[in-house]
C-alpha cells in the first residue's frame with residue numbers, strides 16, 4: 257500500500273530538478289515543519305535542483321500556513337514550483353492566489369481534510385479520500401522522509417538516511433503523533449544514532465548536556481523543547497538555523513542563545529497559563545475562550561495545551577489585533593476540535609489542524625459570534 261500521490265510528487269520534483277525550474281520550499285514553523293523542509297531541501301540540492309527560496313511564516317506577524325504576506329515576498333519568482341509542507345490543506349484562498357501569480361503548488365500535509373481540497377496540482381495527505389495507506393498519523397516530516405527515499409533511491413547513503421531519521425524521530429515526538437506503526441520505527445531508528453549525529457546542531461546538545469550527567473531521555477526532552485521554538489529570523493526558523501550550523505563553534509553559540517530564549521519562553525508560558533487558570537477557576541461554561549490584544553501569538557498553542565490539561569474542557573486561546581483574531585485550540589481526548597470549527601466555519605477565515613490541536617483565524621467582528629457558536633455547539637454535545 258502506498259501513500260496517495262507520493263510517487264506523483266516525486267516524479268514532478270524530479271522533472272523540475274532536471275529542467276532547472278525554480279523551486280520554493282515553504283513550511284510551518286514548528287519542528288515538524290522545519291524538519292520537513294530541511295529534508296526536502298537537502299534532498300533536492302543533493303540532486304542538483306534549483307531552490308530559489310525557503311520560507312517559514314513568522315507566527316507572530318503572519319500566523320500559520322501559506323500567507324498573503326509571503327506571496328508578496330516571492331511573487332516575482334513565478335513561474336516556479338511552490339511546495340508547501342506541514343501546512344496548506346486549509347489554504348484555499350492563498351493557494352488560488354499563488355496559482356494566479358503563476359506558481360504550480362504542491363501540498364504535503366498531514367492535517368485534517370476540511371470540506372473540500374485546495375486547488376493545488378498535487379496533494380499528499382494520508383487523510384484524503386482514496387489514500388489507502390493504512391497508517392494515518394504520520395508527521396509531515398515522515399511523509400517528506402518517504403518522499404526523499406523515492407527521490408534519492410540508491411543515492412541515499414546509510415549515513416544520510418540515519419541523519420534524516422534522527423530529525424524525524426525528534427519531530428515525531430515533538431508533534432505529539434502517536435508512537436506506533438511507522439512512527440515507532442522512525443523513533444526507534446532515529447534515536448539510536450542521535451548521540452553520535454554528524455549534524456553539529458544536534459551534536460552540540462550532547463556536548464552541552466553530557467550523557468554522564470543527564471539521561472538520554474532528559475537530553476531528548478531538552479532538544480525538543482529547544483527546537484520547538486517557532487521564532488523566525490528573516491523567515492528562517494531558529495531551529496532551522498541551528499540544525500544547519502556548519503560547525504560546532506557556530507552551533508554552540510546559537511544553542512546558548514536559544515536556551516536562554518527557551519527559558520524565558522517557558523517562564524512567560526507559565527505566567528500566562530496561571531493568569532487564565534485563576535480567571536476561569538469557577539466558570540461553568542462548556543469551553544474556555546480567552547485572549548486579547550497583548551497575548552503573544554506564538555504562545556497561544558502552548559498555553560492552550562496547559563489550560564486544557566488542567567480543566568479538561570475545549571480551550572480556545574487567541575491573540576487579536578484591530579482586524580483579525582488568531583487562535584489555537586486544544587481539546588481533551590475524544591473531542592474533535594476540527595469538527596467544532598467546521599460547525600462554525602461561516603464565521604472563520606482560515607481554520608484547521610488535528611482533532612486535539614488546531615487553529616483558526618477570524619475577523620474581529622465575528623469573535624463574539626464565534627464564541628457563542630462554539631458554546632452552543634459544545635452545550636449540545
Ligand SMILES: [Mn+2]
Pocket residue numbers: 288289342366395396431
Ligand atoms: Mn505537523
